Structure formats: C-alpha cells, structure tokens
Amino acid sequence: MATVRSAGLAESINATLADLLEQDPRLLLLGEDIGRLGGVFRVTRGLRERFGEDRVRDSLLAESTIIGQAVGMAMSGLVPVCEIQFDAFTFPAVNQLVTQAARIGGRWNGQASPGLVVRIPTGGGFRGVEHHSESNEALFARFPGISVACPSTGEDADQILRYAVTLGSPVLMYEPIRLYWRRDAVARDPEPARSPTAARVVRRGADLTVVTYGAITHEVLEAAHALACDVDVEVVDLRWVAPIDMATVLDSVRRTGRLLVVHEGSRDVGIGAEIAASVAEHAFDALRGPVRRLAPARRAYPPADFEKDYMVGVQEIKDEVLVMTK
Amino acid sequence: MATVRSAGLAESINATLADLLEQDPRLLLLGEDIGRLGGVFRVTRGLRERFGEDRVRDSLLAESTIIGQAVGMAMSGLVPVCEIQFDAFTFPAVNQLVTQAARIGGRWNGQASPGLVVRIPTGGGFRGVEHHSESNEALFARFPGISVACPSTGEDADQILRYAVTLGSPVLMYEPIRLYWRRDAVARDPEPARSPTAARVVRRGADLTVVTYGAITHEVLEAAHALACDVDVEVVDLRWVAPIDMATVLDSVRRTGRLLVVHEGSRDVGIGAEIAASVAEHAFDALRGPVRRLAPARRAYPPADFEKDYMVGVQEIKDEVLVMTK
Amino acid sequence: MALKSESEYATDLDDGTRRSLLRHMLVARRIDEEARRLQRQGALDLWLSCQGQEAAQVGSALAVGPASTVFPSYREHAVALLRGVAPDELVAQWAGRTFCGWDPRRLRFFPYTLVLAAQTLHAVGYSIGQRLQGLEDFVVVYVGDGATSEGDMSEAMNLAAVESAAVLFICQNNGWAISKPAEEQMRTSVAERARGFGIESVRIAGQDPESVFSVCSRATAHVRGQRAPCLVEIQVSRFHGHSSSDAQEVYRSAEDIARTRVADPVTAYVARLSGLGVVNARWLDDVEAEVRELRERLVKEYA
Amino acid sequence: MALKSESEYATDLDDGTRRSLLRHMLVARRIDEEARRLQRQGALDLWLSCQGQEAAQVGSALAVGPASTVFPSYREHAVALLRGVAPDELVAQWAGRTFCGWDPRRLRFFPYTLVLAAQTLHAVGYSIGQRLQGLEDFVVVYVGDGATSEGDMSEAMNLAAVESAAVLFICQNNGWAISKPAEEQMRTSVAERARGFGIESVRIAGQDPESVFSVCSRATAHVRGQRAPCLVEIQVSRFHGHSSSDAQEVYRSAEDIARTRVADPVTAYVARLSGLGVVNARWLDDVEAEVRELRERLVKEYA
Numbered sequence A, B: 001m002a003t004v005r006s007a008g009l010a011e012s013i014n015a016t017l018a019d020l021l022e023q024d025p026r027l028l029l030l031g032e033d034i035g036r037l038g039g040v041f042r043v044t045r046g047l048r049e050r051f052g053e054d055r056v057r058d059s060l061l062a063e064s065t066i067i068g069q070a071v072g073m074a075m076s077g078l079v080p081v082c083e084i085q086f087d088a089f090t091f092p093a094v095n096q097l098v099t100q101a102a103r104i105g106g107r108w109n110g111q112a113s114p115g116l117v118v119r120i121p122t123g124g125g126f127r128g129v130e131h132h133s134e135s136n137e138a139l140f141a142r143f144p145g146i147s148v149a150c151p152s153t154g155e156d157a158d159q160i161l162r163y164a165v166t167l168g169s170p171v172l173m174y175e176p177i178r179l180y181w182r183r184d185a186v187a188r189d190p191e192p193a194r195s196p197t198a199a200r201v202v203r204r205g206a207d208l209t210v211v212t213y214g215a216i217t218h219e220v221l222e223a224a225h226a227l228a229c230d231v232d233v234e235v236v237d238l239r240w241v242a243p244i245d246m247a248t249v250l251d252s253v254r255r256t257g258r259l260l261v262v263h264e265g266s267r268d269v270g271i272g273a274e275i276a277a278s279v280a281e282h283a284f285d286a287l288r289g290p291v292r293r294l295a296p297a298r299r300a301y302p303p304a305d306f307e308k309d310y311m312v313g314v315q316e317i318k319d320e321v322l323v324m325t326k
Numbered sequence C, D: 001m002a003l004k005s006e007s008e009y010a011t012d013l014d015d016g017t018r019r020s021l022l023r024h025m026l027v028a029r030r031i032d033e034e035a036r037r038l039q040r041q042g043a044l045d046l047w048l049s050c051q052g053q054e055a056a057q058v059g060s061a062l063a064v065g066p067a068s069t070v071f072p073s074y075r076e077h078a079v080a081l082l083r084g085v086a087p088d089e090l091v092a093q094w095a096g097r098t099f100c101g102w103d104p105r106r107l108r109f110f111p112y113t114l115v116l117a118a119q120t121l122h123a124v125g126y127s128i129g130q131r132l133q134g135l136e137d138f139v140v141v142y143v144g145d146g147a148t149s150e151g152d153m154s155e156a157m158n159l160a161a162v163e164s165a166a167v168l169f170i171c172q173n174n175g176w177a178i179s180k181p182a183e184e185q186m187r188t189s190v191a192e193r194a195r196g197f198g199i200e201s202v203r204i205a206g207q208d209p210e211s212v213f214s215v216c217s218r219a220t221a222h223v224r225g226q227r228a229p230c231l232v233e234i235q236v237s238r239f240h241g242h243s244s245s246d247a248q249e250v251y252r253s254a255e256d257i258a259r260t261r262v263a264d265p266v267t268a269y270v271a272r273l274s275g276l277g278v279v280n281a282r283w284l285d286d287v288e289a290e291v292r293e294l295r296e297r298l299v300k301e302y303a
C-alpha cells in the first residue's frame, strides 16, 4: 500500500488562515482560546502574535455569543472565521446558526450576504472524554442556508476555506481531530475535484462505490487497497455534505452498480441515508444489489474504553465490501 | 370519500393531559403562557384553574430554562410535560435536549430515568409569520436517547402521551398546528397499531406503499382515496420517527413493491431519507422501481404568500403516485 | 456621566423637537390603527400593535439620531416609521409577502427578529465590527421585557460590557410577555440586571416622550462619549393583546386594561402641547391629513 | 440576613472542624497528585487538577452539610472525596471506563457535567422539584468563572431568583477559563452579576478554609432560612494547567504561576494548625498513612 507524507491538517489550516488574514483585511478569527493559547489543538498557533489581538480574538466562553456576534460582524462587512472548541459545544450555538446566520440572506432579500465560517474540530478515536468525540455534521446538513464541509486532507481544507470565505453565506467546516497531526496517508488518485464544492473520486474502481468523507476516508482507502486483489473498489470523498455533489456519486454508482456509504457520524437520519435514498431513486436501474450504510448505531458515543466497538474500522469496511460483492 | 368527525387534536390533548394530571401527582406542565392563557393554541386551557399554578406552570420566557429546569425536576422524581410555543423556538433548547436530557440515563449508568415530555406545535399551512411554520422533527430523530413522536390524530396523541410519561427517557411530541381544530378526517382502516410505538397501516393497498406521518397523513389519505380506481395505495402512518418501526414499513413494501415517502419537513437528510435508505437495503429485492421521496426542497419555509409552492399538497401526491405506478 | 433618575432631567426641548415627537407619535398611532383594521379584515395575517408604546419609541428613536444603526425586536413600528420605513413596507411582512419589507441598509433600520433576543448579540457584534473598521459604531438595540430572560440577552450584555461596545440597549418593558407579567419574569429590573454586568442603566416611565427623549439623548451621549454600553428600561403600557391572535381579556383584568387606556401617551401629549400652544388645531389637522393619505395608500395596497 | 464581607466573619471553628477541613484538604491534594502521576503514565486519559482550590472546595462542601444535594461542574474532586466518592470511582471517568464512576443518588453528589453551565439549570429545577414534593430542597451548584458567560448560567440565576429556589451557587473563580483571564471574561464579578438578578452574593478569597467554611455556613443558613438563592464567589488559584493537555506556560507568566504556588492553601493550613497545636506530626502522619493506602489502592486499580 503506497502511503504519502503530507503536512498535518492542523499545520495546513494554520497556513491557510495566515494567508487569508494576510490577504484580506476584512477577515478575523474568533473563538475560545484561539489567541494566547493558539487553540486547544494549536491550529491557530502564532496567529495572534502575527496579526494582533483585534484580528485573532479570544472570545468569551459562550458559543451563542461567538456565532451571534459573528453574525453582527458579518453584517458590518467583516468575514469572521470562528472556531468552536469541540463538536459537541456547537449545541449552545445552534439557535444562532440555524435561525439567524443561515437566514440572514433570505431575511434581507438578498441584500446582505454574511461571510461567516465556523471551524469545528470533530470525530473520535483519540480516547476523548464525554462530548469530545462527536460527529454532528448531519445535524446542520438538513438546514437550508448553511453549507457543511468535511475535508479529509490538508489540501481539501485549504481549498474549502478559501472558497468558504467568499461564499457570502455561512459555512461550517468539520475538521477531524485525529487528522490534525497525522502525516502519512494512503495515496490517492491524482485527478483533482472538478470544483471547490465537488466531490472527488480518490480511488478509481469498477466493482463497488464507497461514498465517504472526513477522517474515515483514510480507513476506507486502506480497506480498498487491502482488498485490491479481490474487489476493485471506487472511493468517492464527498468533501461537502451540504450541498452534496450527487452527480459525482450517481455517475460512480452507474459505473459500479453497487453503493456502500461509510461515515463516522451515527447512521440514522444521517448523510448516508441521504446518499442511499438519492441513489435508490436516481440510479435504481444501475443497482446490482442493496445499497448499504456502515456507520455507528444510534447510541451515544461511549466512554473511551468502548470507542473501538462504536467506531467503524478498516476490518468492518472490508467485511462489508466482501459481503456486498460476493 | 368517507370522512369521519372526531375531536380536534387540541381538545384531545387537553383531555389527556387533564387525565394524566388527575392520575399521577408527579406530573406537571411547564411552558410559556400555558397557564393563565391556556397556551397560545389553548391546548392547556382550563388546566391551571383545575390543577393549580404549581402543576400548570407559566415558565420564564427561555426555552433552555424550560428544558434545563425540567431535567432537574425529572431527576427529583417529577414528570414534567413541557410545551415549546412554536417548533422553531426549540432551537435555544437544543443544547439542553441533546447534550443533557437525552444523556442523563447513560451518564447515570441507568440509575436515573428522567420522565420528560416536550410538546411542540409544528408545521405550516396557516399563513404563519417567519419561524412559525417549521417542521424540525428530523433534527432530533438523529440523536440517541430521544424519542420523537408525530401523531396525526387525537387518538394517537393520546396513546403517545400516555406511553411517553412512563418511558423514563425524553420524548418529543410534534403536534401539527393545522390539526388542532380540524374535526373531519378521511376514514382510516380500523385495525389499531400493534403497540404504542408501532406504525399503523391506516389504509390497506396492494400497488404502492406511501410512508408518512403527522398532518400530511391526511393529504396522503385524501390522495389515496382519490386515486382508488386507478391505483390501490397502502398508507403507513409512522406515528414515531424515532425510533422508526421499520418492520411495518418493510412488511408493507414487500407486499406492494413500491415505496413513496411523503413528509412536510424538508427532504434532505430527513426522515424520508432514512426510510428510503433502509428499504433500499433491506427490501431491495422486493422493489419494482425506484424509491421516491416527496417533501419540500432544502430551502427556508417562505413567507405565507409562497407557502403553497413550498408545501406538498394532495395534487403533488397524486401525481407522484401516478408517475411511480404508470 | 452617571445616568440620573428621570426627574432630574430638565425637559427643555425646543418646540420644533416637540412637534416632531408628537407628529411621529400620531403617525405611528394612526398607522397602527389602520393595520389593526386591515388585520381584522383579513388583509394582514397578524399584527402586533405598538399602541401605548409610542412615546417610548419615538422619544428614543429621535434621541439616538439618524447616524445610529437600529436593531429592532418586532414591535418597533413607531421607530420604523420615524426611520423612513413606509407604511406599506412596514406591513408587508405581516401580510405574508416578505420577511422584511424595507431596505435595512439604507435606513440603518435592520429587519425585525422574531426569535427573541437573538438580535441583541448581532447588535453588539455589529458595533464591534464597525469599530474594528473605523466606521460609525453607535448601535441601538430594542428588546422586550420577556425576551430579556433568554440567555442571549445576558450574553449580549456581558459581551457589550467586556468589549466596551457602543451599544445602547433599550428595553421596552410593557409589563407583559404575552400573558406573563414582568414581575414574574424577573426579581429585579432589567436596569438592575444590566448594572450587574457592568452596564450603566436607568429605568424610566415611558408616558412622556420628552423625558424619554432627554434620557435617551444623555444615554446616547454617554455611549458615544465613553464608548461604553448603556441600557435604558422604559416602562410602557400595552394597550391591546400581545398580537391580533391574542385575547388579553383571558389573563388581564378589565380594570388593568382600562387603566392602561386612560394613560394614553398620544392623547396626553396632544393635550399638553395644545395647552402650551406648541401645536394648534390647524397643525393637528395637517398631520391628520398627511396621515390620511398614508392610510389611504396603505389600504389601496392591501385591502 | 445580608451577606457580609469576609473579614466580618469570626472564624471560631472548633478544633474538630478544623482538623476535618485539613484532613479533607490533604486527602484531596494527595489523590490529585496521584491522579496527575497516573495521567502522565498513561493510565488516565485526562486529568483536571483541583490543586490550589482545596480550601474553597473543602470549606464549602463541609459547610453545606450532608443533606444538601450537590451539582458539581467537573473539577470538584475535593468535594467529591469529601462526599464519599472513592478515589478509584473518581478517576474512572477520566480513565475512559464510564461517564460517572460513583453512585450519584446515594452520595447526593451528581455526575460531572462537561457541557459548561448546563448543570446550573438542572440544579435549580431539581430544587424546585424537591420543594414541590415537600422534600429537602437545598441544592448546591458549582460553576467556574468562565462558564458563567454561558447563557444557561444567567438563565439559572434568573430562574432561581424568580422562584426563590433554595440554591446556593458556588463560583470558584480561579482566574482562568483555560487561557482566558477572568478579567477579560467579565467587567464586574460573578457576585455583582448575581445581585443584578436579585440574588444575594458575596465574593471572598479562597485561601483560608475557615473563612470559606464560615461564609458558606452563613450562606447555607440564608438559603435555608429565607428559602432564597445565594451566590458565593470564591477566588482561588489554579496551580496547574487547565487540564493535563494544557501547557499553561504558553499563556501565563512564570511569575504568576510561581506566585500561585507560594500561596498554597494546603501547606498554609498545615502550618497554621500545626502552629496552633491543633494538629501535630503524629496526626499528620496518620493522615498521610491513610492517604497512602488510598493511593496504593488507586494505583493497583489503574496503573
């Protein structure tokens, strides 16, 4: 299995943020402990020293304040890039995100286009304590007016961020915590995505399509490589879960005839459901067998000792692919 | 088309609440304006006079306070039945619902089982102003530890409430605003649901299964009756969207070979996606054609003048059924 | 400057300002009456009347001046009209045509927010954002007594205090949040609560537009001078139900409603300025004629 | 009763109480040291040290008495131990075994809440619920300085004030919310903020367990006597980083950290009681022996 070395996600995002701050005076960063400390994951390390405390702002400890204030700043013409400290702490800000940030454009009859980005460290696998390992991207994917990105590499995060700050409506970017410092990755198909918002076929294959996104893309690729002699798996990295690039997914399934969706967020009413349902509607005739989803069951992310049972691993992915293709 | 007269949903819920308050001294009601006023929809009318202000409590104007306080009350052994004034105003309480109410049982290692019900007026079609016509049940359906009910009749609401107060974990009940005072309904198959949490086949049919829930069940039944000469439609009223009674759905689809899901909440990453995905996985071989979903697109509920275009009506349901069966 | 109690403010307004106050109050009252009528006829889906709150709204809106940016709640119709929102633009959202009938940017009067207290954080964020860009950062945000219970209001006060943001909070305490009396919504007052966060505040009666104007002028000067937030709590009366869907007779005593109506700030100010000779019948007729035209245009557009 | 400032409290505790305070402080310190060690060895995933906050925790926990129900935040290890949580039960959640290692109901010490300030509303609701059932309704809720910025904290204070709930809020202000200094988190103090909501409050230094005990005893008497909430803000020092993952050297000056350590409440109280002859070497040895056993059991279970 060919692996490549690359910058960790944290390093890559840090560099992109620095570059964006450099280029656009309207941009500022806002979040708990992002300044002095450089963030609990050190993603914003060094930026306060470089750009000053006005532009790299240690916010109050209140997530509704972070987003509500950012909405106002965006109205004033700034482009706030917020950080929520851990995925689960987005909940106190749900009201400001869903009923306010997402709706300003419509409420202002298109006269306001808030540039607003929210970076959210997400996902498990690092023995986090309660509430520190969640994957809640599907919550926001339902809501109109919000875009949701889930990069699995530093390059994607870079492209997403650069696009997000220009979009004029809120973008949430979910950053997998366990990729922040990971430096080696399974090699990917070199063909780039068609556009900043497009999905990307990261491995070409003929027998079965796996649609995935975020950190677990790495496990999917690993499984695909491990199975290479038996099954030729195509892997689609969605990169965005709202809106979803269904064209790329449908195109792939029409070629392979089989669909497996794999994600780290829990299964029920999740992104996998949306993909499976769309494929079962729009590529029904191409399907050679049932569409399947592989994702944690609908239960709380458990204490660290039990997270292995909860999370989907390379072995389960391999097993699932084999069941579907035998 | 046979229609029957029945008590409106508001009247029915009022009677059930009165009965529950009568029977169980641990039960209390908590919500904005539910006491003196009897609720903005008058669902709790007369109850404060009858049971006193301690048990029918006009809460502070803060949804996080309502739920957070109810969590504490539930810990003390009471069974709070809360009301949120309109669906969209649940958002300030999302944190208390998802990270707290839903997780107490697990956090206490099963030693606490909070009895906690939240009644939420939902849905559109009455020319409501911004934020007053939403259907956000799918948001909560994702989260473990919360059950979500969506009754379409007074009898179902009654059965759901009586079950919910005994469950020992939070239940959200979405009450369609436009059914509060509606007194006539298309006749339903008399066979009752197998259990309080089961879906119910409200119309037997052979050609196609429509899975639906909540207020729009009435439009689905109307459409089914209107098409009766051409297509024999089976209608499944889910009644609960979390957990979902997939057995009843799969059983139906295995008989009819076709699935259409209809709901009022927006389509993407919604309940319909979950149903369609599960059917495409577990009843794939029974399917005679693509599964389809009929639900509003991913955009904000519009101003009243445009709600007709947004909502799914009887005509669209009929059209969809005909397309799928021709 | 520390804010003083209402009685310490001399109300030495010039006659032009006084007439301006009265004119805006009369316009607001008449448009509100027309909107209520339109609602009863089915032309509007809903109406939240501002009757009884005109002195508070006009007095404060005139005091803060046109350079300020206003974040309203949803009942600030008198402020809206004073700011240049046309009557037909004002009612458009209550007729189900749009979420905001006016041009928020041009008027610096932002859209109504129906999710209570959410706008308070936007207001503070906007002020900070303006300041960071070296732009006019004086912001006024309106909020009701009931809405102050929402966490966002407290968070906004804390943020404004910590950032020393140039935000004037105006709480119109009309004694009710739908059916919940303000005394049961809080133990103290909104003004006391603001001080707890480190925000200077004052609580005043809202019957007399001149004292409201004076207090809000000084509060404005304070915010601009100190570049620090300030809160003015204005006690007003709500004449009608919470909205056109609300029958306040269910939860409010007949005497209380009657008492409210007697203390009508509009009729009282008409009487006062007439008595002082600041306005006369001719002036009043002119205003009524002007208003009649506005109403006719409104009726033509909506009825 | 109005709460008085710290100096007005005579500290006329009996020697038994004094020894009890010291004993609990020593146990907490040693268990915390062991937990830090276990974390460094990889036996615990994370540890949030309570070192420097023992006087505040032990003084308050002893004062409120065993009949109270405690809603902790997540750093109240000294309170936990005093309440009867065994050391291995205490660290179980930080070792990834469970979300709560003890029996919350039996100990009336409820699970830690990691979503900041959420527990403040539970505490008030619980107290109201108990009162409605005619049961013991005295509740103590702990919260950090940073967490008070969350809307839930303000909502809880308002609810407690309006309902006159028997809740004692204890804010341990350790000067930091991870890397954010408390002075930048608020303009005033948590105590002042509480008063704004109509809650009696007092702000005290948290070095001396006796004055904490006295103040919290009176606050308890106030809550129980008046059936009204009360807030005690206790200024404490955080010796170590926010958690074992946090290198406070990045954002905190070396002098500040050093200053903190000098003012160690545990060593100071050992010295004081030794000097007064309330404890002697033998007594201290006995405590250390007892603690050694607890530590050994802990290490056996986790290392």
Ligand SMILES: Cc1ncc(C[n+]2csc(CCOP(=O)(O)OP(=O)(O)O)c2C)c(N)n1
Binding pocket: B032, B061, B063, B085, B089, B092, C075, C114, C115, C116, C143, C144, C145, C146, C147, C148, C174, C176, C177, C178, C242
């Ligand atoms: C978050 C939220 N919860 C509930 C409501 C429903 N609601 C609309 S207005 C209102 C009362 C508001 O009272 P107050 O703030 O005093 O303003 P007033 O209507 O008296 O001007 C309520 C409960 C809402 N709009 N938003």
Ligand SMILES: Cc1ncc(C[n+]2csc(CCOP(=O)(O)OP(=O)(O)O)c2C)c(N)n1
Binding pocket: A032, A061, A063, A085, A089, A092, D075, D114, D115, D116, D143, D144, D145, D146, D147, D148, D174, D176, D177, D178, D242
């Ligand atoms: C809602 C929420 N936001 C953010 C966090 C992350 N977080 C955990 S502790 C902490 C700082 C808390 O500071 P403080 O309340 O002063 O308590 P201390 O840790 O100093 O005891 C933060 C930001 C969280 N746990 N919950």
Ligand SMILES: [Mg+2]
Binding pocket: C144, C145, C146, C172, C173, C174, C175, C176, C177, C178
């Ligand atoms: Mg009011």
Ligand SMILES: [Mg+2]
Binding pocket: D144, D145, D146, D172, D173, D174, D175, D176, D177, D178
């Ligand atoms: Mg702290």
